[in-house]
Amino acid sequence: xxxxxxxxxxxxxxLRTIPERKASAMAAAxxxxxxxxxxxxxxxxxxxxxxxxxxxxxxDVAIVLRSGADSEMTSGLSRDDARLIADSAGVARTAEGPxxxxxxFLMINLPKRSTATDANVPFRGVEKxxxxxxxxxxMIEGRMFEPGRNEVIVGAGAARAFAGLDVGKKxxxxxxxxxxxxxxxxxxxxxxxxxxxxxxxLQPAYHRGNSFQSVYAKLASPExxxxxxxxxxxxxxxxxxxxxxxxxxxEQSSMLTGFIESIGVFIxxxxxxxxxxxxxxxxxxxxxxxxxxxxxxxxLGFGSSPVVLSVMFESLVLAxxxxxxGAAAAYFAFDGxxxxxxxxxxxxxxxxxxxxxxxxxxxxxxxxxxxGLLGGLFPAIRAAxxxxxAALRSL
Amino acid sequence: MRCMIPSPHEPPIxxxxxxxxxxxxxxxxxxxxxxxEDRSTQALLNSMKFLSLxxxxxxxxxxxxxxxxxxxxxxxxxYGLLCTIKEAFTAGVSMADADRLIVRHxxxxxxxxxxxxxxxxxxxxxxxxxxxxxxxxGIYQNEPKNFFGxxxxxxxxxxxxxxxxxxxxxxxxxxxKTRTGAIIGQGLADRFKWKIGDRIPLVSPIWPRxxxxxxxxxxxGIFKATKKGADTSGLxxxxxxxxxxxxxxxxxxxWYAVRINDPNRATxxxxxxxxxxxxxxxxxxxxxEGAFMQGFAQQIGDIGTILIAILSAVFFTILxxxxxxxxxxxxxxxxELGVLxxxxxxxxxxxxxxxxxSCVIAAVGGLAGLGLAWxxxxxxxxxxxxxxxxxxxxxxxxxxxxxxLALGLVAGALPALHAMRLRIAxxxxxxx
Numbered sequence: 001x002x003x004x005x006x007x008x009x010x011x012x013x014x015l016r017t018i019p020e021r022k023a024s025a026m027a028a029a030x031x032x033x034x035x036x037x038x039x040x041x042x043x044x045x046x047x048x049x050x051x052x053x054x055x056x057x058x059x060d061v062a063i064v065l066r067s068g069a070d071s072e073m074t075s076g077l078s079r080d081d082a083r084l085i086a087d088s089a090g091v092a093r094t095a096e097g098p099x100x101x102x103x104x105f106l107m108i109n110l111p112k113r114s115t116a117t118d119a120n121v122p123f124r125g126v127e128k129x130x131x132x133x134x135x136x137x138x139m140i141e142g143r144m145f146e147p148g149r150n151e152v153i154v155g156a157g158a159a160r161a162f163a164g165l166d167v168g169k170k171x172x173x174x175x176x177x178x179x180x181x182x183x184x185x186x187x188x189x190x191x192x193x194x195x196x197x198x199x200x201x202l203q204p205a206y207h208r209g210n211s212f213q214s215v216y217a218k219l220a221s222p223e224x225x226x227x228x229x230x231x232x233x234x235x236x237x238x239x240x241x242x243x244x245x246x247x248x249x250x251e252q253s254s255m256l257t258g259f260i261e262s263i264g265v266f267i268x269x270x271x272x273x274x275x276x277x278x279x280x281x282x283x284x285x286x287x288x289x290x291x292x293x294x295x296x297x298x299x300l301g302f303g304s305s306p307v308v309l310s311v312m313f314e315s316l317v318l319a320x321x322x323x324x325x326g327a328a329a330a331y332f333a334f335d336g337x338x339x340x341x342x343x344x345x346x347x348x349x350x351x352x353x354x355x356x357x358x359x360x361x362x363x364x365x366x367x368x369x370x371x372g373l374l375g376g377l378f379p380a381i382r383a384a385x386x387x388x389x390a391a392l393r394s395l
Numbered sequence: 396m397r398c399m400i401p402s403p404h405e406p407p408i409x410x411x412x413x414x415x416x417x418x419x420x421x422x423x424x425x426x427x428x429x430x431x432e433d434r435s436t437q438a439l440l441n442s443m444k445f446l447s448l449x450x451x452x453x454x455x456x457x458x459x460x461x462x463x464x465x466x467x468x469x470x471x472x473x474y475g476l477l478c479t480i481k482e483a484f485t486a487g488v489s490m491a492d493a494d495r496l497i498v499r500h501x502x503x504x505x506x507x508x509x510x511x512x513x514x515x516x517x518x519x520x521x522x523x524x525x526x527x528x529x530x531x532x533g534i535y536q537n538e539p540k541n542f543f544g545x546x547x548x549x550x551x552x553x554x555x556x557x558x559x560x561x562x563x564x565x566x567x568x569x570x571x572k573t574r575t576g577a578i579i580g581q582g583l584a585d586r587f588k589w590k591i592g593d594r595i596p597l598v599s600p601i602w603p604r605x606x607x608x609x610x611x612x613x614x615x616g617i618f619k620a621t622k623k624g625a626d627t628s629g630l631x632x633x634x635x636x637x638x639x640x641x642x643x644x645x646x647x648x649x650w651y652a653v654r655i656n657d658p659n660r661a662t663x664x665x666x667x668x669x670x671x672x673x674x675x676x677x678x679x680x681x682x683x684e685g686a687f688m689q690g691f692a693q694q695i696g697d698i699g700t701i702l703i704a705i706l707s708a709v710f711f712t713i714l715x716x717x718x719x720x721x722x723x724x725x726x727x728x729x730x731e732l733g734v735l736x737x738x739x740x741x742x743x744x745x746x747x748x749x750x751x752x753s754c755v756i757a758a759v760g761g762l763a764g765l766g767l768a769w770x771x772x773x774x775x776x777x778x779x780x781x782x783x784x785x786x787x788x789x790x791x792x793x794x795x796x797x798x799x800l801a802l803g804l805v806a807g808a809l810p811a812l813h814a815m816r817l818r819i820a821x822x823x824x825x826x827x
């Protein structure tokens with residue numbers, strides 16, 4: 001009998017006996033499924049958060065902050081600054097003027113729907129061009145706010161996460177009352193977590209005089225960024241810095257995603273260790289239960305490598321079954337799960353959906369495969385080393 | 396079926412003492428001969444005798460026992476670390492003092508209040524001391540990784556309101572004398588190896604200093620925590636120096652901390668403070684420190700819930716692995732258990748032997764895991780910028796120990812019940 005058909009027949013024989021060892025095979029598979037589900041689940045939080053923070057970053061949008069500021073919250077620009085920035089070279093223009101929006105970024109406290117406790121909700125005062133600059137803002141309910149009035153439009157994520165933000169309702173913060181007149185989507189990005197109103201209304205409402213915090217500018221083309229940046233840095237009247245929106249948002253989310261990712265990898269690594277011990281246990285007992293069969297096969301002339309490979313293959317099959325089940329479970333349990341958390345870097349709430357990406361699924365299954373291979377290797381070596389005579393004699 | 400008759404002959408497979416033990420145990424604890432209470436105390440005493448039987452069963456398959464131990468070890472290590480992270484997120488809540496209120500701007504924490512509110516709050520009946528804080532957001536060496544909390548405060552009320560920070564008297568005097576002086580927590584001092592006399596340059600993106608924008612502070616004191624879990628990762632410097640130096644915003648502060656005389660009147664006094672400033676341009680929201688911290692922690696939201704869900708998933712998995720191993724160990728020994736029962740080991744004794752075995756595995760693995768988690772957390776925080784408070788509180792250790800016991804009992808329960816119900820004839824016939 002040739003080597004390959006030996007492997008095939010021993011492997012099939014092994015797999016056929018799995019039902020006799022149902023409980024232990026199941027335990028190994030479920031253990032691995034758990035690892036894969038946890039691994040994918042935790043990393044999908046980070047992936048979803050990062051997606052929410054970066055999705056809205058087309059390459060031709062730039063953000064201008066006061067130099068030295070690390071977020072919109074810590075920045076400050078005067079109206080003159082804002083005008084100079086909007087008129088700089090590199091900014092796209094229409095008949096109505098430059099496509100730039102000077103914005104005010106505040107924080108108000110509103111209760112979360114889920115816990116009824118206060119959360120920091122970003123409240124943005126924008127100019128007319130804001131939606132055009134971003135390019136992905138669509139009204140999905142109600143209408144746009146009217147300039148000069150105490151009206152707000154609410155991002156879809158914020159409307160979902162915080163109480164009282166339904167079209168037609170009013171809410172109070174401080175001494176001001178605001179009418180919710182519309183809900184908008186922003187391509188799943190971070191603007192969906194925000195409330196928008198007219199900057200000219202927000203400034204007096206919060207004693208901000210004539211100041212802004214950032215300018216969002218649409219560039220004539222993605223390549224015009226350098227020109228725009230140079231125009232700002234060489235202007236002696238301005239002390240500002242320009243960043244591409246994509247880079248800005250990625251940097252704003254780096255702390256939280258980095259933290260969740262390292263926790264996720266750490267938990268999954270520990271769990272993988274636990275599951276590996278489980279798989280080793282299962283495969284060792286599987287080999288022990290078949291000592292006599294293995295001895296018989298060897299006595300019949302089967303080589304040791306088919307025995308090794310068959311044990312490894314069995315372990316691999318169990319791991320893949322578990323891994324696939326775990327990946328599927330994680331996908332159904334976590335994909336699209338809506339959550340809101342605080343981004344410490346901006347001190348404000350971000351509503352986002354967990355994102356089980358294809359890469360994560362693949363990584364999860366690879367993880368299962370590795371556990372399966374390692375879990376099968378040592379028991380397989382033991383099986384191959386069994387002395388034939390002793391094995392035949394064993395009970 | 397129950398076997399009530401001690402075997403007339405001593406079977407040769409076990410040493411004499413074993414059989415005598417078994418017989419005497421059977422006589423003493425038999426449910427048919429003794430009252431319920433006596434039985435349980437006796438069973439406890441007698442169970443000590445059987446430890447070596449449990450031990451030899453564990454040694455039978457050393458590799459399997461070791462692997463099971465290790466997986467339980469990993470599970471409880473993970474448990475300990477997750478509890479530590481959870482505690483780190485909610486540390487403020489457990490440190491909150493019942494007689495402290497936090498007063499902030501009603502709109503949100505980032506809005507500033509006038510410093511003049513300090514004297515007005517102090518006049519409200521029931522208020523003992525008022526101190527204020529401002530979020531300075533100092534950055535050391537232009538490196539966001541070096542982040543730590545930094546706040547301008549009034550030294551005396553600050554130290555009076557937060558007795559969990561202890562600062563030696565001479566260092567306090569030095570701080571009162573030095574305008575540019577700052578005190579730092581022990582945790583911060585350890586992190587950057589700072590000592591008294593060091594000068595620390597900081598840049599604040601919110602509060603640039605007049606002129607070049609950079610601030611410099613002199614370390615005049617290092618405070619320690621008098622309560623476990625108090626956050627010593629911060630830097631506190633003098634408000635007068637700050638207010639005079641900042642480029643704009645003079646006379647504003649971030650929030651107030653208020654010590655009140657009677658914690659039972661907290662809600663009432665908070666209401667009185669809010670009423671005092673109602674309809675002013677800067678309305679306040681006063682609440683007990685615990686509620687404030689709770690709200691802060693809840694901003695993290697569902698992420699905490701998910702961490703707990705994951706912990707449960709881990710436990711379920713480990714339980715399954717351990718339970719399966721136990722079941723296997725018992726199945727393999729069906730014949731021996733039959734022999735024990737034939738000799739007169741009662742059902743209860745067989746049950747407790749099997750349970751003891753699983754409890755020993757759970758205890759050794761689980762307690763070692765908890766122990767290592769404790770050792771790791773005692774070593775300090777791996778990410779001081781995000782998790783300044785990093786320790787495993789004792790109540791989580793107790794919960795962990797309870798979980799260890801529960802794991803042992805639950806994992807052993809099925810095979811133990813199976814062993815108890817085993818019919819001797821069937822057991823002896825098996826695999827003959």
